[in-house]
Amino acid sequence: MKSFLLTIAAVQILHCSGIPSPKDALRASVIKLNRITETTNLCGITRRRVKDIYRTGKLSYKVDLTFSVKETVCSKNSGLEFDDPSCRFCSKKTAEEGLCRSRVEYFADELMDIDVQCRGLKTVDSKSGSFESTENSIEEHNDDSRGRH
Incomplete structure (x- = not known):
C-alpha cells in the first residue's frame, strides 16, 4: 500500500511540475x-x-509556437x-489560409495569456469591433540550432 501511495504522489508531482504541454498551448492558440x-x-x-518553451519565473513559463491554418467546412456557429x-478543410480555391505564431503564458500550471498573430487572415479588433489585417505582423526566423519538437 505504501509503494502505491508513493507512486501516485510521484505521478502527481510530475504532472504538476509546471512545464506546460505544447499540445495544450497549440489547442488554446487555435481556439483563440x-x-x-x-x-x-x-x-x-x-x-x-x-519554437521554444522557457521559464520566465519560479512558476511561470512561455511557449512560443508557429503553425499554419486553413479554413474548414465547419461554421463557427456549429458548436463543433x-x-x-x-x-475537413475547404477546397483549395475558396479556403482562407494563414501562417501564425503564438506565445502562450502559464503561471502555476494555469494558462494566463495567449497572443496570436497570423499572416493571411483578418482579425477583429476586440476593443473597437473593427477588422485588422495582420498580413505583415510576422517576422519569420529560421533558427536551425533549435530542434523540432
Missing part, C-alpha cells in the same frame, strides 16, 4: 484564433512547430471544435 478571425468557418491546423473529424 478562431474567436478573433473574420472567417465564418473554423480554421484547422495544417502544420505546427514548437476545429479538430472535430467532420471539420
Whole structure:
C-alpha cells in the first residue's frame, strides 16, 4: 500500500511540475484564433512547430509556437471544435489560409495569456469591433540550432 501511495504522489508531482504541454498551448492558440478571425468557418491546423518553451519565473513559463491554418467546412456557429473529424478543410480555391505564431503564458500550471498573430487572415479588433489585417505582423526566423519538437 505504501509503494502505491508513493507512486501516485510521484505521478502527481510530475504532472504538476509546471512545464506546460505544447499540445495544450497549440489547442488554446487555435481556439483563440478562431474567436478573433473574420472567417465564418473554423480554421484547422495544417502544420505546427514548437519554437521554444522557457521559464520566465519560479512558476511561470512561455511557449512560443508557429503553425499554419486553413479554413474548414465547419461554421463557427456549429458548436463543433476545429479538430472535430467532420471539420475537413475547404477546397483549395475558396479556403482562407494563414501562417501564425503564438506565445502562450502559464503561471502555476494555469494558462494566463495567449497572443496570436497570423499572416493571411483578418482579425477583429476586440476593443473597437473593427477588422485588422495582420498580413505583415510576422517576422519569420529560421533558427536551425533549435530542434523540432
